[in-house]
Amino acid sequence: MFPIRDHNPSTSTPFVTWGLIAINIGVFASYFGLFSNDRALHQFFIEWGLVPVISRPETYVTSMFLHGSIMHLAGNMLFLYVFGDNMEDQMGHLGFLLFYLAGGLAAAMAQTISDPASPIPMVGASGAIAGVMGGYLLMFPKARVDVLIFLVVFIRIIPVPAWIVLGAWLGIQLVQGSVTPSDQGGVAYWAHAGGFVAGLILTLPLWRRRGGSVFWRRNDGHPPHPEASYRRVRTSIPSVDRRR
Numbered sequence: 001m002f003p004i005r006d007h008n009p010s011t012s013t014p015f016v017t018w019g020l021i022a023i024n025i026g027v028f029a030s031y032f033g034l035f036s037n038d039r040a041l042h043q044f045f046i047e048w049g050l051v052p053v054i055s056r057p058e059t060y061v062t063s064m065f066l067h068g069s070i071m072h073l074a075g076n077m078l079f080l081y082v083f084g085d086n087m088e089d090q091m092g093h094l095g096f097l098l099f100y101l102a103g104g105l106a107a108a109m110a111q112t113i114s115d116p117a118s119p120i121p122m123v124g125a126s127g128a129i130a131g132v133m134g135g136y137l138l139m140f141p142k143a144r145v146d147v148l149i150f151l152v153v154f155i156r157i158i159p160v161p162a163w164i165v166l167g168a169w170l171g172i173q174l175v176q177g178s179v180t181p182s183d184q185g186g187v188a189y190w191a192h193a194g195g196f197v198a199g200l201i202l203t204l205p206l207w208r209r210r211g212g213s214v215f216w217r218r219n220d221g222h223p224p225h226p227e228a229s230y231r232r233v234r235t236s237i238p239s240v241d242r243r244r
Contacts, residue, residue, distance in 0.1 A: 001147050001148070001149050001150075001165070001168075002075075002078070002147060002148045003078070003079065003082050003083075003145045003146065003147050003148075003165055004078070004082070004146050004147070004148050004157065005082060005145075005146050005230070006082055006083070006086070006143055006144065006145045006146070006162070006228075007143065007144040007145075007146070007159065007227040007228045007229070007230075008086050008140055008143040008144075008223045008227060008228070009225070009226075009227070009228045010085040010086050010088070010089035011089055011225065012088070012089050014084060014085035014088045014089065015088075015093055016084075016088050016093045016094075016096050016097050016100075017080060017081070017084035017085050017088050017096075020080060020084070020097075020100065020125075021077050021080060021081065023065060024065055024067070024073060024076070024077060024125055025073065025077070027065045027066065028066075028067050028070075028073050031044055031066075035069075042121075045066065045068075045121040045123055046121055048062045048063065048066060048123075049062075049063045049066055049121030049122055049123040050063040050108050050111070050112070050121065050122040050123070051118070051119060051120070051121045051122075052111065052112040052115055052116050052117065052118040052119075052120075052122070053116065053117050053118060053119050055112055055116075060104075060105055060108045060109075061101070061104075061105075063108060063121075063122055063123050063124070064101075064104040064108075064124070064125050064127070064128050065125065066123035066124065067123060067124055067125070068123055068124065072124060076124060076125045076126050076129055077125075079126075079129050079132075079133065080125065080129050080132065082145070083129075083132050083133055083136045084096075084100075084129075084132050086136060086139070086140065086143075086223070087099070087132050087135050087136055087139070087203075090139060090206060091206060099131065099132075099135065099199070099202055099203075100128050100131065100132065101128065102131070102198065102202060103127065103128045103129075103130065103131020103132065103134075103195045103198050103199045103202065104125070104127050104128030104131065104195065106127070106131065106194055106195055106197075106198030106199075107126075107127020107128065107130060107131065107188075107191040107192065107194045107195030107198065108122065108127060108191060109194065110127075110190050110191055110193065110194020110195070110198075111127070111188045111190050111191035111194065113190075114177070114190035115190075122188050122191060124188070126188070126191070126192055126195070127188070127191040127192060127194065127195035128195060129195070130173075130191075130192045130193070130194075130195035130196040130199065131195040131196065131198050131199030131202065132199060133166050133169065133196055133199065134166075134170075134195070134196040134197060134198065134199030134200035134201075134203070135199040135200060135202065135203035135206075136162060136166065137162060137163060137166040137167070137200065138200050138203045138204070138207050139203060139206070139207060139210075140162055140221070140222070140223050141161070141162055141163040141216070141221040142161050142162065142163065142220060142221030142222045143161070143162045143221075143222060143223050143227070144159040144160070144161065144162075144227060145159065145160055145161070145162050145165045146158070146159050146160075146230070147159075147160050147165060161221075163221075170192075170193065170196050173189045173190075173192040173193045173196070174189075174193055176189045177189030177190045177192075177193060
């Protein structure tokens with residue numbers, strides 16, 4: 001289940017969101033050549049990724065802009081693209097940038113605390129983006145999000161309330177973090193969960209300034225502006241009936 005867009009248009013240009021996407025892509029392109037040399041790539045991640053057992057302060061920031069594959073990068077940037085513009089719209093450009101970085105730092109600390117002796121380097125923007133998702137859940141729990149669903153040969157785009165999409169995502173992180181041994185590399189589940197919770201907490205002051213529960217009741221959990229609508233694009237390919 002992949003979110004591909006929401007029905008929550010922003011009222012300002014999300015310069016910071018676009019800038020973060022561009023920086024992440026640019027950084028990835030700068031070391032892409034190392035993927036042909038596993039040893040050099042591992043050494044690069046040891047130096048610039050967050051290694052909990054070493055825990056160098058600067059890597060709490062640098063690790064946020066590194067990714068382990070094209071799909072890792074693409075998935076993270078898709079989530080940032082879908083949810084980042086609305087949080088930037090609510091917080092302002094500078095406020096959103098500080099919020100994003102704070103979520104990433106909280107995620108890195110959560111992963112370090114969960115396994116401080118780990119020698120596995122952590123890389124990726126997903127902790128910071130999880131913070132954005134936590135804030136989005138608090139502000140717009142019923143905003144409609146279009147998700148692309150794959151079930152074998154069944155492929156559909158279905159609008160789903162944000163609280164279901166984001167709540168399910170958080171639940172997966174908590175369950176997987178609880179059952180996955182800490183010495184198995186792959187996904188930093190506790191970083192995701194920590195970033196998400198941090199984003200929710202950091203958004204509380206904004207939510208309260210908007211009226212808190214009154215803000216929810218006023219709009220029934222939906223964004224406080226008309227939602228975007230998307231028309232289905234018809235294909236020129238003719239349909240062919242299957243006959244026995």
